[in-house]
Structures are given as structure tokens and as C-alpha cells.
Amino acid sequence: MTAIIEHEALRRPERFTQRGLGWVPWLPPVPEGELTDVQRHALVEASRSTSPYFRLLARDPEALRARTLTDLDIFGNEEGGLPRWERELSAAAASRVNGCVFCASVHARAASRLSGRGDDVQRLLDEGVGARVDERWDAIADASAALTATPSGFGAGHVERLRAAGIGDAGIVDQISGAAFFNWANRLMLSLGEPEVV
Amino acid sequence: MSHDDVIDHLAEIPAGSRLDEIRRARPDAREHAQQSFLALLEPAAPGALGLADRYAIAAYAAILHDPSPERSRASAFYLELLADEADPALVAAVADAADAGRASGPYGGYREPDLRGEAVDGPAAAVDRRAIPAPLAAALEHAHLLVLHPRDARPESLRALVDAGWEADAIVSLSQLVAFLAFQLRLVHGLRALAAAPAAPAEPAASDLQEARA
Numbered sequence: 433m434t435a436i437i438e439h440e441a442l443r444r445p446e447r448f449t450q451r452g453l454g455w456v457p458w459l460p461p462v463p464e465g466e467l468t469d470v471q472r473h474a475l476v477e478a479s480r481s482t483s484p485y486f487r488l489l490a491r492d493p494e495a496l497r498a499r500t501l502t503d504l505d506i507f508g509n510e511e512g513g514l515p516r517w518e519r520e521l522s523a524a525a526a527s528r529v530n531g532c533v534f535c536a537s538v539h540a541r542a543a544s545r546l547s548g549r550g551d552d553v554q555r556l557l558d559e560g561v562g563a564r565v566d567e568r569w570d571a572i573a574d575a576s577a578a579l580t581a582t583p584s585g586f587g588a589g590h591v592e593r594l595r596a597a598g599i600g601d602a603g604i605v606d607q608i609s610g611a612a613f614f615n616w617a618n619r620l621m622l623s624l625g626e627p628e629v630v
Numbered sequence: 631m632s633h634d635d636v637i638d639h640l641a642e643i644p645a646g647s648r649l650d651e652i653r654r655a656r657p658d659a660r661e662h663a664q665q666s667f668l669a670l671l672e673p674a675a676p677g678a679l680g681l682a683d684r685y686a687i688a689a690y691a692a693i694l695h696d697p698s699p700e701r702s703r704a705s706a707f708y709l710e711l712l713a714d715e716a717d718p719a720l721v722a723a724v725a726d727a728a729d730a731g732r733a734s735g736p737y738g739g740y741r742e743p744d745l746r747g748e749a750v751d752g753p754a755a756a757v758d759r760r761a762i763p764a765p766l767a768a769a770l771e772h773a774h775l776l777v778l779h780p781r782d783a784r785p786e787s788l789r790a791l792v793d794a795g796w797e798a799d800a801i802v803s804l805s806q807l808v809a810f811l812a813f814q815l816r817l818v819h820g821l822r823a824l825a826a827a828p829a830a831p832a833e834p835a836a837s838d839l840q841e842a843r844a
Binding site for chain 1: 648649652653655656657658659661662663665666668669670673694695696697734735736738740741742743744745748775776777778780781783785787788789792796797798799801802803805806807808809810812813814815816817819820821823824826827828
């Protein structure tokens with residue numbers, strides 16, 4: 433029978449942060465030395481074999497591989513659409529709403545690095561998605577928050593506001609995809625383990 | 631299943647349309663969202679998490695995403711997949727359990743001390759074991775947690791699945807299935823909202839062209 437892993441002495445974060453966090457699993461990952469070829473292929477990037485998160489997801493390698501390739505194209509494809517930092521902002525906003533401190537730390541940091549707007553990003557973490565920054569930022573944050581609600585509250589008003597802020601339909605699809613993808617990632621990170629201050 | 635792309639099918643995106651072109655500009659995202667569907671809902675080797683259970687969980691999760699008791703195209707789609715694999719009594723029991731579990735998310739508590747003031751209360755699901763076998767009932771309760779209040783997840787949540795007979799591999803697949811649907815259903819919802827909004831100018835906005843070169 434699967435043994436659940438408890439981390440009683442863990443150094444836990446106290447709030448949202450842009451600092452790098454660790455993540456510890458509640459279920460046993462596949463040990464690095466026991467990864468099969470199929471599981472290694474599913475990691476896509478060889479360096480991911482050091483991550484307990486990816487080695488845990490490697491228990492379903494087909495799902496992991498497809499998820500990873502979806503992720504890399506939504507956030508890394510530089511052809512058209514939304515600037516990458518605004519896709520990261522969509523991811524950070526969704527993570528802030530769901531309460532995923534780990535995901536928010538990674539994607540807030542990425543948004544800061546790519547935009548040079550670390551102080552604005554910090555306000556999103558400290559004050560929540562309601563922090564007002566500028567019209568385009570607010571349109572993206574609000575649309576991502578609305579999409580994250582269950583049932584989703586994203587609608588025509590969000591589309592209109594994104595367009596009024598100068599974002600074309602390809603950019604809106606990037607915003608939707610970035611926020612939607614983090615509704616996937618947040619649920620895995622929140623339910624299979626927890627963040628750790630490192 | 632004959633749908634080449636389930637997201638296009640659920641969002642009713644016609645081939646050659648503007649949204650079809652936009653989706654195809656992210657070819658790996660489009661292709662691997664579909665591969666994720668196949669890996670989680672039509673796996674060649676389903677393992678301990680069988681197809682009927684996967685469709686029951688998907689139908690349940692999809693109904694929880696619906697804004698009203700009326701079935702969306704997506705929840706009707708997953709209910710149909712379930713009906714092909716399960717008897718009508720189970721299909722009805724899963725739909726009833728989902729209707730009983732509907733709530734507004736995300737809610738839940740925080741482990742982080744500085745965030746406790748942001749905690750929002752909401753219901754946990756209690757699925758009727760007389761209508762639904764105990765392992766599936768535990769899986770549906772976990773799906774309810776993941777869909778509506780994922781930040782309430784704790785090691786005990788996984789222990790409840792283990793106690794119901796699920797092992798680590800199946801728990802990972804179950805988690806991926808529900809989490810994937812949280813993505814897929816939002817993408818479908820967003821694409822439908824975008825398609826329904828009054829048309830944008832035919833030419834891309836100047837700011838998009840600048841971004842493309844940036």
C-alpha cells in the first residue's frame with residue numbers, strides 16, 4: 433500500500449513570495465535511478481530528473497509528456513501573441529487566486545525578470561489580483577482571475593477590456609491559455625505536495 | 631472517438647476560422663492538449679484507474695464547472711463518454727452527485743500564517759456510497775476538492791484515496807485528469823467567450839505587430 437509522506441519539521445513559507453521555494457511530495461516519486469526510458473522521455477528536459485515533482489508525475493509518463501509540451505509552447509513560443517512576461521502575469525494571477533504559493537513564486541519571478549517590473553509584481557502577491565497597476569495590466573489580471581473562478585466568470589466584458597488595452601485576439605488566446613494552464617499546474621502542486629523555504 | 635481535436639469540438643471552432651488559425655500558431659500547445667486528453671481519457675493502458683472511472687470523474691468535474699444545472703456542451707460530452715462505459719444508474723448517480731456538489735470556487739484555507747485572513751469557507755463533498763462504489767466515491771470527493779478548493783488539499787486527502795484502495799500511480803493519473811480538465815474546460819470557456827464577443831478589426835492591432843517584432 434502506498435505510504436503517504438508527512439513533513440512535520442518543514443520550513444513553510446508564511447506568505448506569497450518571489451523568492452525561490454522548494455517543493456516536497458506527499459507521495460513517493462520514482463527514484464532517479466529507477467526511471468525507465470519512457471519516463472525519462474516524458475520529462476522532456478533531462479535536468480528535470482532531479483525534481484521530485486516531475487519524478488512523481490512520471491508515474492503517468494504519457495500525461496506528463498503531453499502536459500510538459502503544452503506548457504512549453506504556451507509560455508515559450510515567441511511568435512506573435514502576448515509578450516512572454518504578460519503570459520507569466522496571467523499564470524501568476526491565476527496562482528494568486530487559487531492560493532498556490534509555489535506556482536506564484538515561480539511565475540511572479542519570471543514575470544519580474546522578463547518585464548523589469550518587480551515592484552508591480554510584488555503588489556500582485558501582497559495585495560492580491562485586485563492591486564491596480566495600469567489599464568493593460570489590470571485587464572490581464574482581472575481576466576485571469578475571472579477565468580480561474582469555478583464556474584468561470586470570464587466573459588464578453590473581459591474580452592472588450594483586453595481589446596481596448598491594445599491586445600489582439602492572438603494575445604487574448606495567450607492570456608486565456610496561460611491562466612487556464614495554471615489552473616492545471618496549481619491543482620497538481622497544491623494537492624500532491626507542498627512548498628518549502630530553501 | 632472521431633474528434634480530431636476535442637477542444638475545437640467543445641468550443642465549436644470551425645476549421646479555417648480566425649480562432650483555428652490562432653490556435654494553430656501554437657502548434658505544440660494545440661497538439662499536446664489533445665495528446666493530454668488521449669493520455670488521460672483514452673489511455674492504451676489505463677492501469678488501476680479504468681476507463682469507466684475516468685469518464686465518471688470527468689463528467690463529475692465538468693458538471694462542477696457548469697454555471698447552471700443546464701448541461702454545457704462539455705459536460706454533455708463527458709456524460710456521453712460515461713454512458714458508453716457504465717450502466718444508466720451509475721450515470722444518473724454521478725450526475726446527481728455533481729449537482730449536489732456544485733459551489734463557487736476557489737475557496738479554502740491557507741497553511742501560510744500571513745494568508746489566513748484570506749480563508750474562504752465552502753463545502754466538502756460527501757458522495758453517497760449506496761449509489762456509487764466506495765473507491766469511485768472517494769475519487770469523486772477528491773475531484774470536488776481539486777475543482778473547487780484545491781488549497782485545502784493536505785496529506786490526509788491522499789490518505790483517504792489510499793484507504794479507498796488507490797495506489798500512487800492511479801492517484802497521479804486521477805490528479806492529472808481533474809487538473810487537466812480544469813485547464814481544458816477553462817480554455818474552452820475562454821475561446822467560446824472570445825468567439826461570441828463582437829468581432830475585432832480584421833487587421834491585427836498595431837501594438838500586436840510591435841510585440842511580434844519585440
